[in-house]
Structures are given as C-alpha cells and as structure tokens.
Amino acid sequence: MTPVDDSTGAGGAAETPRLLVRWLSKRYGNVQALAEVDFELRAGEVMALLGENGAGKSTLVKVLSGLVQPDSGTIEIDGVARDLYPSARSQASGVAVVHQEYSSVPTLTVAENLVLGQTGVSPLWLPGRLKARARTLLDAVGLDHINPGTLVERLSVAEMQLLEIARLLVRDSKILIFDEPTAALADREIERVLGVTKRLASEGRSVIYVTHRLPEVFRIADRVTVFRNGRSLPARSTRDLDVDAVITMMLGRELQTMFPKRGTARAETLLEIEGLQAPGLSEPVSFNVRAGEIVGLTGQLGSGASTVVETLAGMATLQAGRARLDGQDISLKSRSATLKRGIAYCSADRKRDGTFAVRSIRENLSSPWIRAVARAGWISVRGERDRSSDIARRFTIDVKRMATAVGALSGGNQQKVAVGKWLGAAPRIMLLEEPTRGVDVGARAEIYQHLRDLCAAGLGIVIASSDTAEVLGLCDTIATFYRGRVTALKPHHEWSEDALVREVMHQEAA
Numbered sequence: 001m002t003p004v005d006d007s008t009g010a011g012g013a014a015e016t017p018r019l020l021v022r023w024l025s026k027r028y029g030n031v032q033a034l035a036e037v038d039f040e041l042r043a044g045e046v047m048a049l050l051g052e053n054g055a056g057k058s059t060l061v062k063v064l065s066g067l068v069q070p071d072s073g074t075i076e077i078d079g080v081a082r083d084l085y086p087s088a089r090s091q092a093s094g095v096a097v098v099h100q101e102y103s104s105v106p107t108l109t110v111a112e113n114l115v116l117g118q119t120g121v122s123p124l125w126l127p128g129r130l131k132a133r134a135r136t137l138l139d140a141v142g143l144d145h146i147n148p149g150t151l152v153e154r155l156s157v158a159e160m161q162l163l164e165i166a167r168l169l170v171r172d173s174k175i176l177i178f179d180e181p182t183a184a185l186a187d188r189e190i191e192r193v194l195g196v197t198k199r200l201a202s203e204g205r206s207v208i209y210v211t212h213r214l215p216e217v218f219r220i221a222d223r224v225t226v227f228r229n230g231r232s233l234p235a236r237s238t239r240d241l242d243v244d245a246v247i248t249m250m251l252g253r254e255l256q257t258m259f260p261k262r263g264t265a266r267a268e269t270l271l272e273i274e275g276l277q278a279p280g281l282s283e284p285v286s287f288n289v290r291a292g293e294i295v296g297l298t299g300q301l302g303s304g305a306s307t308v309v310e311t312l313a314g315m316a317t318l319q320a321g322r323a324r325l326d327g328q329d330i331s332l333k334s335r336s337a338t339l340k341r342g343i344a345y346c347s348a349d350r351k352r353d354g355t356f357a358v359r360s361i362r363e364n365l366s367s368p369w370i371r372a373v374a375r376a377g378w379i380s381v382r383g384e385r386d387r388s389s390d391i392a393r394r395f396t397i398d399v400k401r402m403a404t405a406v407g408a409l410s411g412g413n414q415q416k417v418a419v420g421k422w423l424g425a426a427p428r429i430m431l432l433e434e435p436t437r438g439v440d441v442g443a444r445a446e447i448y449q450h451l452r453d454l455c456a457a458g459l460g461i462v463i464a465s466s467d468t469a470e471v472l473g474l475c476d477t478i479a480t481f482y483r484g485r486v487t488a489l490k491p492h493h494e495w496s497e498d499a500l501v502r503e504v505m506h507q508e509a510a
C-alpha cells in the first residue's frame, strides 16, 4: 500500500481547503445535534471524526451528503460556497458516503446494488458489462469470493459493509465519507478497509473517517476533529496525540478504567455444550460456561464464533450435539424454545433482530420481559415504566427521551438499548455478538461493567467478538476460532494480546 504523501495532505496550511464548514447548526426538536460546528478538510488527507455517541458525527455526515438540511451555517468546497441539500446536489459536488446504517437493498443482487442510485451510471448497462464491472469493484474491496449475482440478503454484515464501500468506488468523488466503516468487521476486513482508505487518499481524495476504534485513527488519519455535544473542537494532528489524549478530548475527562475487575466465577457448571455441529462449523464444538463466567469466542469473519452463539440462541440449524443448562437438556431448535429457558440473545445486527426502530425506547427496553409484567393479558403500565426507566438510568440513556423512537437515536445509543433491554428479563445465560459495536469508549466501559454485574448475580455469558482487545480485557475464558473450528481454548491469563491476534489470524509466531 502506498503511504499517504505528506506534501499532498497535512502540509501547507495556506492552501484552499477541499471542504470548509462554518457555523453549522442543526436541531432536532429539543436536541441540538450540531451547534456552530467548524470543520476543515484538506486535499488528500484522512480526517478522523470522533466523539461520544450522540455527539453529532452522523448528523454532520448527513448534512454533507445532502440527507439533512442544516438550520444555519456555510459549506465551501474548493473555495466555492455550496448548498449540498438534497443528496443529488451533494453527489454532483463530488461527495460520496458510506453510511453507518448500511443502505443496500437486500432483495437485489450484489451487482444491482452496485449501480443503484448512482448518477452517471446507466441502469441499461448490459448484464454482462454490469457483471464485469461489479467483479472489478468487488475485487477492489476484497470481496473476491462473492458472486455478483448473489442476493444481498445472503451476505454477512461484514460483507454488506464492504459492498457499501465498493458502491462508493463507482463514482469518482473527491470527498469520501466513511461513517464507522469497520464497526461490523473483524481484523482482516478492517485491514482491507484501512488499505482501501489509504489508497484513496494517496490518489488525492479527501476522506472523513468516523470511528470508535481509536487504534485505527493512528493508523490512517492525518488529523483528528473531536465533537462534543454537537460542538467541534479544533482539529489536531495525530502526530501530537495518543489514544489517551483522544479519549480525554472526547469525554472531557480521563477514562479511569475500560475493563472492570474480573469476579470469581463459581465452581458449578451452568451451561455444558457438547459436540455442537451446525452449518459453518467444520468440527464439533464443546465447552462449558460456569455461573459468573464470561466466555469469549473470537475469530475472523466466518470463523464460526458467531455461528456457535447463533446456534445456542436457537437461530441456526443444529445438526448434532447437545446443550445442558443446570444439567438438563435444552432444545436449541428455535429462538422461542431457548428464550423460554432463559437464554437472552443480542445479535450483531441490531437492524435484523436487535431493536425495533419505529418503536419507542421504552417499548424496546421492555420487549423481552413485557410478559412478566403483564397480568392476565393486561400490561401493567406502571411496572413497565418503572422497570424500563431503571434500565435506562443504568445505561445512561436519557430518561426524558423514553418515548423517542429508537430509530432517531445515534447508532451507539441504539446498541445500548439492544443490550440493555435484556437486563429486565432476568436471563440465566446471556449470548452476545459484537456487544460494543459502534459504542463510544465511555458507554463501552459502562456495558462491560453491566455484564460483570450480571455475572456477579450468577449469570453465564458467552460473547462472540472480533475485537481481540475486548475479548482479552473482558472475558475469563477465551476460545479462538478459525475456519469453523476451535483452535485454542484457554483462561484469559494464559493469553497475551499478541498471541491472541496471531491465533485468530492463524499465523505462526514470528
């Protein structure tokens, strides 16, 4: 990969910025999403845009992409004032975006999605040409194993995200915006995205890169702009910063601890998994979960780690094997069967089955346990309100906004709702996939603490996560997966970060 050339990017402050945003404000009802934001992007630079959940990052992205009209402020591209609303204008001005919530149409093919909604691309392209073009684009983002004729609904979350990036390459845009492009991805796909991003910048395009994964920032960004409560702090060069300094800028304070102290798991086995086989697993999987223990399953995309969690949730086809809870066999044949036995499940894709976007925060928070507060078919409004407000407070979700539709929340706050709703259900086992995807550092620490609290109350937790730092910092026992089988299963203190990353990538020690 060609390194970013300093002379094109972070250099000469005197040159006209590629993008200059001044005094930009946007209000939603009583939420000031953007407040007099100043933002500058130079030609050929990668600018990381950082901030807590709800800080306004996606709102800026939506303004720049013409989805949202700002209340006030000015935008200049290459020194010329521009109105970027609606999105056709933004596109015509050379802005292209990969949104946080992916926008591919699941019922169309990969190739069709690549040309969908793109100005300057004829829908009358011959199928053969369309396919050939799609092939080139897919290869560019490392989706070489995907057939252009595949329906998008068949893709994994990570593959959909890479498809979004391929869509952005269709047009020749000079300002590229990535809103959390790697949130759904594992190490190897992240490398691919970072590689593609660097290459695009080295070709002279300017990139705005929104992320909560701070180590990435130092790998690709020339400068950093931090948003706090809708306001922008002055941009800083990554050369003058480190991760801790960035966290302090984001939170306005230092973060004391990211990972809570581990408790002592109890001796008794809560969940026994024996010889589990399901599509996507190449060898039977067996492990135990003790009460109070967090077991982490980690691996690359398609490694089988999520398959195990999905199978335990009753979401995949069980081909062989058994699971016992408290020594009693449990059926894994459907989600409702496992739910009945007290198995909570928080999926990686909150759009598919994590939250209901059009329903309120309160309704979402109470959805897993609403039956418990209902008596003879009547829902106790008071019971629901008390319990969901309690959860909201524990997750620092604004209690005044309980009636707000979850779809209007920032991405990270939606994730807090997706995890938090299980707290009221008193489950025995909690299964989570990528629990802190898109969650900011502060809220991430809170979620970890909540999971530890649940352990202290005797729950067993199984997490599938591609974030090796998270698995290492949080879990008691860690299993690594590679191509559908477990390659190692050890207590956390027998792992180092280096050994874990190497095991996950399936590489020999250097």
Ligand SMILES: Nc1ncnc2c1ncn2[C@@H]1O[C@H](COP(=O)(O)OP(=O)(O)OP(=O)(O)O)[C@@H](O)[C@H]1O
Pocket (backbone or CB within 6 Å): 028, 029, 031, 032, 033, 051, 052, 053, 054, 055, 056, 057, 058, 059, 060, 100, 408, 409, 410, 411, 412, 413, 438, 440
């Ligand atoms: N359509 C909307 N209606 C009402 N409020 C909204 C809407 N869109 C965003 N908001 C609010 O504006 C604020 C900024 O949200 P935004 O999505 O820009 O945050 P963000 O920085 O991208 O956060 P995250 O890191 O969680 O993605 C939040 O309080 C959010 O709830």
Ligand SMILES: [Mg+2]
Pocket (backbone or CB within 6 Å): 057, 058, 059, 100, 179, 410, 411, 412
């Ligand atoms: Mg966002």
